[in-house]
Amino acid sequence: xxxxxxELNCQRECCGLCCTKxxxxxxxxxxxxxxxxxxxxxxxGELTAIIGPNGAGKSTLLKALLGEVKHTGQLRFMDAxxxxxxxxxxGYVPQHLNLDNGSPTSVLDLFIACRSRSPVWLFSTKGIRKxxxxxxxxxxxxxxIDRRLGALSGGELQRVMLALALxxxxxxxxxxEPVSGIDxxxxxxxxxxxxxxxENYDLSIILVSHDLELVLKHADRVVLLNGTVICNGxxxxxxxxxxxxxxxxxxxxxxxxxxxxxxKGS
Amino acid sequence: MMxxxxxxxxxxxxxxxxxxxxxxxxxxxxxxVLLISPIFGILGTMIVNNRMxxxxxxxxxxxxxxxxxxxxxxxxxxLWAAIFFSIVFSLAITVxxxxxxxxxxxxxxxFSSTAIAIxxxxxxxxxxxxxxxxxxxxxxxxxxxxxILMLLGVLVAVIVLWLALFNQMLLVSVNQSLAGSxxxxxxxxxxxxxTAIAVIVTVAIQWIGLLxxxxxxxxxxxxARNITINIRQYHLASILxxxxxxxxxxxxxxxxxxxxxxxxxxxxxxxxxxxxxxKARFA
Numbered sequence: 001x002x003x004x005x006x007e008l009n010c011q012r013e014c015c016g017l018c019c020t021k022x023x024x025x026x027x028x029x030x031x032x033x034x035x036x037x038x039x040x041x042x043x044x045g046e047l048t049a050i051i052g053p054n055g056a057g058k059s060t061l062l063k064a065l066l067g068e069v070k071h072t073g074q075l076r077f078m079d080a081x082x083x084x085x086x087x088x089x090x091g092y093v094p095q096h097l098n099l100d101n102g103s104p105t106s107v108l109d110l111f112i113a114c115r116s117r118s119p120v121w122l123f124s125t126k127g128i129r130k131x132x133x134x135x136x137x138x139x140x141x142x143x144x145i146d147r148r149l150g151a152l153s154g155g156e157l158q159r160v161m162l163a164l165a166l167x168x169x170x171x172x173x174x175x176x177e178p179v180s181g182i183d184x185x186x187x188x189x190x191x192x193x194x195x196x197x198x199e200n201y202d203l204s205i206i207l208v209s210h211d212l213e214l215v216l217k218h219a220d221r222v223v224l225l226n227g228t229v230i231c232n233g234x235x236x237x238x239x240x241x242x243x244x245x246x247x248x249x250x251x252x253x254x255x256x257x258x259x260x261x262x263x264k265g266s
Numbered sequence: 267m268m269x270x271x272x273x274x275x276x277x278x279x280x281x282x283x284x285x286x287x288x289x290x291x292x293x294x295x296x297x298x299v300l301l302i303s304p305i306f307g308i309l310g311t312m313i314v315n316n317r318m319x320x321x322x323x324x325x326x327x328x329x330x331x332x333x334x335x336x337x338x339x340x341x342x343x344x345l346w347a348a349i350f351f352s353i354v355f356s357l358a359i360t361v362x363x364x365x366x367x368x369x370x371x372x373x374x375x376x377f378s379s380t381a382i383a384i385x386x387x388x389x390x391x392x393x394x395x396x397x398x399x400x401x402x403x404x405x406x407x408x409x410x411x412x413x414i415l416m417l418l419g420v421l422v423a424v425i426v427l428w429l430a431l432f433n434q435m436l437l438v439s440v441n442q443s444l445a446g447s448x449x450x451x452x453x454x455x456x457x458x459x460x461t462a463i464a465v466i467v468t469v470a471i472q473w474i475g476l477l478x479x480x481x482x483x484x485x486x487x488x489x490a491r492n493i494t495i496n497i498r499q500y501h502l503a504s505i506l507x508x509x510x511x512x513x514x515x516x517x518x519x520x521x522x523x524x525x526x527x528x529x530x531x532x533x534x535x536x537x538x539x540x541x542x543x544x545k546a547r548f549a
Binding site for chain 1 (some may be wrong): 311316317428434442446447448490491494497500501
């Protein structure tokens with residue numbers, strides 16, 4: 001259900017350079033329907049944030065987009081040259097790693113495993129190291145290259161995974177933000193990196209977020225999800241929608257306003 | 267081939283093993299240890315990384331049951347029946363684990379206990395337990411040159427698997443969705459890896475024994491990760507610790523007249539606790 005007129009126009013025609021349409025996505029686990037008829041139009045060069053209560057199916061939507069979870073409906077992608085039906089290159093930043101924290105897997109190992117065919121346990125070439133370092137420097141994480149994955153803080157890990165997802169630069173970037181464990185500075189740095197990305201590359205960013213404040217500040221478009229799309233549009237429009245207040249309550253809004261007043265005061 | 271090895275041992279080792287043709291079984295065992303411990307060292311890195319220690323333990327039980335089924339059905343070589351059963355067993359666990367959203371621990375526990383119970387019932391039904399108790403503890407000293415040839419084949423297979431697919435296996439263990447987004451078929455990789463463990467555990471169980479086999483898979487890698495910070499160091503340390511424990515354990519068991527498998531495991535455990543004291547420096 002669109003929240004404004006612009007949205008209606010966009011659903012009829014692609015208006016950006018490249019665009020992604022999610023059409024009638026439904027996901028069922030056993031007898032539980034987790035997602036029902038999700039229709040979204042994702043715009044290139046924009047940060048689309050998906051918000052919603054726990055169990056709303058946010059992560060499931062990302063997994064369905066990745067093709068990992070069985071779903072009905074389809075993902076239609078049109079690239080900048082107007083070619084329909086090509087399958088997009090998708091980058092993915094997971095919410096957390098399954099890897100044991102004590103595992104001796106370094107950041108460089110992860111890059112080699114992703115980008116090279118030569119076995120990680122046998123070789124490490126200088127060429128790969130240089131490339132990995134370039135990718136990491138883009139997200140200000142070059143100094144982490146020899147650290148163990150398990151020894152990174154939440155924010156550091158998120159930046160490393162972002163660098164990995166951007167190598168090669170995808171057409172759609174999916175980010176599943178951790179519920180907790182990232183310090184405020186890390187989050188700011190992360191969102192600033194995303195803003196730079198939007199400007200420099202031709203890609204659509206879909207972000208599952210739990211931090212409403214930062215979404216309001218940085219997202220170009222917000223999707224309120226709860227089993228299906230409840231509301232979708234510009235952040236201001238969605239955040240003032242009554243269904244938004246019903247789901248999240250008033251508490252967070254007061255906090256945001258208080259913060260803003262503080263900023264003005266200081 | 268074996269003559270060459272015997273001559274080499276006679277020339278290299280100055281102590282009583284080298285006495286003419288007397289202790290051929292020790293020379294066989296030494297060669298077997300040199301082949302089998304790198305296999306355990308390599309596979310163990312991934313088992314420990316994936317927190318699959320319980321899973322590989324269950325596979326040992328599956329292999330035991332496979333041998334019981336094999337000899338119950340009257341095969342001359344129960345090993346082939348055992349390998350077949352272990353693969354089916356590991357596939358069942360892997361597929362169910364991937365499909366279900368329940369706790370992996372419980373699923374593995376159910377499979378493992380069912381398997382061991384079937385194995386024990388079959389064995390007691392036919393001929394009493396005594397004949398099979400060898401599979402519980404194993405006997406490394408009984409290994410024959412033909413067995414050793416098979417071990418060589420297994421070692422080569424593991425190295426080929428590791429050369430071809432390690433990168434993908436590492437990605438799957440880091441995060442399945444991430445691996446999927448990079449075009450990796452995660453179920454296929456999972457199945458290949460667990461099949462490899464199943465085959466190796468089954469082949470090795472007659473020499474190492476059900477009770478100890480998992481310790482040999484887990485301990486060298488667990489020790490190695492205490493003192494390493496990347497994958498290459500991890501593999502090197504794990505293989506070296508496995509070989510060191512294997513040889514030291516074999517020699518000690520000869521002089522102390524103790525069970526070879528258990529002595530090797532004890533040396534590995536000692537390595538683990540020693541490296542544990544250095545862990546803080548590698549955090």
